[in-house]
Amino acid sequence: MNAALFSDPLLKVAIMAALEAGRKIMEIYADDDYGVELKGDASPLTLADKAAHEVIMQALRQTGLPVLSEEGQEISYAERSVWERFWMVDPLDGTKEFISRNGEFTVNIALIEQGCPVLGAVYVPVIDELYIGQEGKGALLIRAAASEACAAVSLPYGGGAEADGVYRVVCSRSHLNEETLAFIEGLRTEHPEIEIVQRGSSLKICMVAAGDADTYPRFGPTMEWDTAAGHAVVRAAGKRLVVAGSGDEVQYNKENLLNPSFVVQ
Incomplete structure (x- = not known):
């Protein structure tokens, strides 16, 4: 502790x-x-x-x-x-x-x-x-x-959940869209064995922080308050919540409080 x-x-x-x-x-x-x-x-x-x-x-x-x-x-x-x-x-x-x-x-x-x-x-x-x-x-x-x-x-610092050879992707229970599915398909070249887990709320971010999932892609609207607390936990666990496609860390208190699409990893 x-x-x-x-x-x-x-x-x-x-x-x-x-x-x-x-x-x-x-x-x-x-x-x-x-x-x-x-x-x-x-x-x-x-x-x-x-x-x-x-x-x-x-x-x-x-x-x-x-x-x-x-x-x-x-x-x-x-x-x-x-x-x-x-x-x-x-x-x-x-x-x-x-x-x-x-x-x-x-x-x-x-x-x-x-x-x-x-x-x-x-x-x-x-x-x-x-x-x-x-x-x-x-x-x-x-x-x-x-x-x-x-x-x-x-929580383990850094690292992922792929200890058993399965790459776990956690996704929204309510917002699993085509962009997300395409992102997951793109992972298969490096990770042939992929398991998709669906969860609600910021539990998805916490799963990555805890090492229970390897990544959480979100290609859909979220607000800053949806992710801020989970983002703090992820950062403290040595992982990142980044803008999809750029790798820049998501920022807070923007003029528009809508988050960009992001990936937790």
Whole structure:
């Protein structure tokens, strides 16, 4: 276990915020009425998204740093462009997975410095697992994270999952398109044995960070808050989330918060 990770006060705040948001989400998950409504872009919004947002905002306020959240008020680029350090939050990543009750949704909290995710917490409420990572200090998977019996395992630094000769590609459960399939076919020259695994939310990024998958290609729209926390964990585990075709690391707090197509590897 990397004790240095737990000594950072900002990471402690992020962890407690993620766990409390997960608890609120699970209270609503156990109910019959999620209060589903559609946002302006036709994506779903539930009572759980709102409740998690409120919990996280309350926790992060104590740090004095600004917060950019998917469910928060719109903040102009003129205002946020001068932020050198801020929180980027997706209170409930994988709302469609939440509604379909497959358990593949997460709470994502990241600290961004100069456009780069330097600290992140990704919590999976249904299985009570927490991925955390911090630049220069490594990454951990904490099982039974909300209980006194929690146990932390260091994520392997660098390397891939291809120990058994199978190259594992993790893809979106909801957005497996032709570009992604073409990318996977292109991998077969180097990796004849490919297994495709489909997951929801930022779990895909965490699978690469943990060495449970070799790569995650995403050729489709995502927002910065979808990837920031997982990106921080991946970076801390010695891996990268890069713009597809260029190899440049994905940046944050752009004027347009839409991510480019990317590959995690």
